[in-house]
Amino acid sequence: MNVVVKACLVLACLAAAPNPAAAETRTMVAKPGMALVLGGGYVMTSTCSAAPLPDIAIVSPPAHGAATVVLATITVPANRQCAGSQVKVRRVLYVPAKQYHGPDSVTFSTSWTASVQTLQQGSTTDTVSITVP
Numbered sequence: 001m002n003v004v005v006k007a008c009l010v011l012a013c014l015a016a017a018p019n020p021a022a023a024e025t026r027t028m029v030a031k032p033g034m035a036l037v038l039g040g041g042y043v044m045t046s047t048c049s050a051a052p053l054p055d056i057a058i059v060s061p062p063a064h065g066a067a068t069v070v071l072a073t074i075t076v077p078a079n080r081q082c083a084g085s086q087v088k089v090r091r092v093l094y095v096p097a098k099q100y101h102g103p104d105s106v107t108f109s110t111s112w113t114a115s116v117q118t119l120q121q122g123s124t125t126d127t128v129s130i131t132v133p
Contacts, residue, residue, distance in 0.1 A: 052112070069091070
């Protein structure tokens with residue numbers, strides 16, 4: 001039997017739990033001209049096989065920059081099950097507008113299907129408040 005491994009990247013945590021991940025608000029600092037990972041996620045089975053990726057959509061784009069959803073490959077961190085495995089992830093990236101300094105925010109939704117055993121269908125809407133110094 002495959003059991004889903006918890007998988008989190010900043011926000012949008014996906015877990016084998018009766019309730020979907022709760023919506024979260026977080027504050028982050030963006031460096032001018034640099035991409036900042038706001039959130040994202042992946043799901044793996046207990047056998048370290050990749051499961052279907054969550055769907056991520058920008059709900060409220062930033063007023064002073066750009067937010068995009070990208071597909072990337074990462075190495076699972078040492079403190080997680082399946083450490084060292086390569087896995088595809090969806091991420092939300094934010095880049096502040098040139099010459100902009102001040103507050104900004106991005107809201108994005110993450111949803112996943114119940115296509116993997118023990119993972120229930122669910123969704124979250126997360127807001128990230130951003131400061132560009």
